[in-house]
Amino acid sequence: MTTWLIIGGMTLILFFNRYLFLEPRLPIRLNRGVREFLGFAVPGMLTAICGPIIFIKDHTLNLSPGNPYLLAGVCAVGLMLWSRNVLLSVALSVALFYLFRWWL
Amino acid sequence: MPTTLPRVAFIRGAIACLPLTLACAPWGLLAGSTAIDAQLTPMQTQGLSLFVFAGAAQLVAIGMIKGGASALSILVTTLLLTSQHLLYAMHLRPLVSPMQAKWRISLGFVLTDEFFALVSPFDQKTFNRWYALGVGLCMYVGWNLFTCIGVLVGRSIPGLDQLGLEFSIAATFIALITPIVRNGPTVVCVVISLLSVVLFSYWQWESAIVLAGLAGMTAGYLCKRLGAYLA
Numbered sequence: 001m002t003t004w005l006i007i008g009g010m011t012l013i014l015f016f017n018r019y020l021f022l023e024p025r026l027p028i029r030l031n032r033g034v035r036e037f038l039g040f041a042v043p044g045m046l047t048a049i050c051g052p053i054i055f056i057k058d059h060t061l062n063l064s065p066g067n068p069y070l071l072a073g074v075c076a077v078g079l080m081l082w083s084r085n086v087l088l089s090v091a092l093s094v095a096l097f098y099l100f101r102w103w104l
Numbered sequence: 105m106p107t108t109l110p111r112v113a114f115i116r117g118a119i120a121c122l123p124l125t126l127a128c129a130p131w132g133l134l135a136g137s138t139a140i141d142a143q144l145t146p147m148q149t150q151g152l153s154l155f156v157f158a159g160a161a162q163l164v165a166i167g168m169i170k171g172g173a174s175a176l177s178i179l180v181t182t183l184l185l186t187s188q189h190l191l192y193a194m195h196l197r198p199l200v201s202p203m204q205a206k207w208r209i210s211l212g213f214v215l216t217d218e219f220f221a222l223v224s225p226f227d228q229k230t231f232n233r234w235y236a237l238g239v240g241l242c243m244y245v246g247w248n249l250f251t252c253i254g255v256l257v258g259r260s261i262p263g264l265d266q267l268g269l270e271f272s273i274a275a276t277f278i279a280l281i282t283p284i285v286r287n288g289p290t291v292v293c294v295v296i297s298l299l300s301v302v303l304f305s306y307w308q309w310e311s312a313i314v315l316a317g318l319a320g321m322t323a324g325y326l327c328k329r330l331g332a333y334l335a
Contacts, residue, residue: 002175003148009179010165011155017186019212021193024201030194037325038195040293042224043284044320045188046277047294048313049217051301053274061306069271076275080282087123089279090272097271 066104072097110234117222117238124218125246127272131159132247133261136254138163142170146255153251157244158216161186184311191317192220199231207233214240221280289331293324 020026030038054069055062065071076093083089108116132153139149144166152162161182168178192215193200200211211233223236285294297320304312 003144003169004151006165006169006175006178007148007151007155009175010152010158010161010182013179013182014156014158014161014186014189015213017183017189018193018215019209020190021197022200022208022212024208030197036328037321038191040290040321040324041191041195041317042221043281043290043294044297044324045191045313045317046217046221046281047297047320048301048317050274050277050281051298051316052305052312053270055302056305059308061302068268069274072271073274073278076278077282080279084283086276086279090123090127090275093275093278094272097268097275101268
């Protein structure tokens with residue numbers, strides 16, 4: 001029963017977070033400054049999601065150059081600059097990730 | 105794209121989201137198998153994916169339930185951990201808020217990191233609601249399918265969480281970020297965001313991701329303003 005309460009609560013919280021600013025009756029107007037600020041949402045947030053995946057393993061920081069996540073992540077940037085193709089870059093960098101992990 | 109047929113736009117959206125959906129497979133399998141492992145019933149496990157539909161929050165909640173955390177602490181963690189959705193919605197507000205309630209609620213319900221990554225590049229002229237719905241539903245159906253498979257077979261794959269499958273998500277986001285880093289302020293935004301998320305996660309802050317994202321966005325914005333002021 002408690003588990004269903006947790007699930008219900010989480011459902012409400014997630015919907016609140018997702019829907020709040022989509023509601024037109026919410027009296028906020030986005031001025032130019034806010035729009036410029038939100039223009040940085042994509043690079044800022046997506047980078048923040050990648051960071052822990054690449055640098056944190058079991059609550060410890062892995063900054064060594066032999067970290068396969070870091071090496072393959074750098075390769076993903078290079079592949080994307082070179083190919084301009086999202087799918088190709090992802091596929092090749094994942095393959096490189098497993099190569100590095102097996103090799104190092 | 106606004107004039108495209110709804111059906112065509114919907115399918116285009118779903119196809120655009122397919123690689124990201126597949127990249128989420130490992131998490132979906134984990135969300136299914138770890139919940140069973142934490143003594144949730146199959147109904148509760150699928151319920152999490154059907155109603156909550158948030159990968160990171162589900163995995164954290166499952167871990168906390170297994171660890172015997174209180175309902176309140178799980179809900180507070182969920183609120184902090186998923187607060188980036190507030191920013192996503194604020195960014196999408198000019199596109200979504202003028203629509204009818206059924207569209208706002210539907211698109212709001214399927215608003216995820218991946219949805220935001222694929223839909224936010226559009227503006228009022230190029231945005232297509234059916235495309236956005238295709239993106240969102242593709243992820244929703246995929247996520248629930250993977251959860252279901254996770255419930256059924258996940259536990260028979262030993263050490264699923266040790267396989268490093270989460271790299272595919274990082275690789276996808278890197279591929280999406282790289283082409284938009286074209287000027288000084290965006291470089292500053294990405295660098296500050298990366299440095300702060302590593303630091304905040306190292307300190308084990310529950311809202312590390314959203315705070316680091318905000319730090320990066322603030323830094324980028326200040327740089328842009330400073331550039332405009334000096335020019």
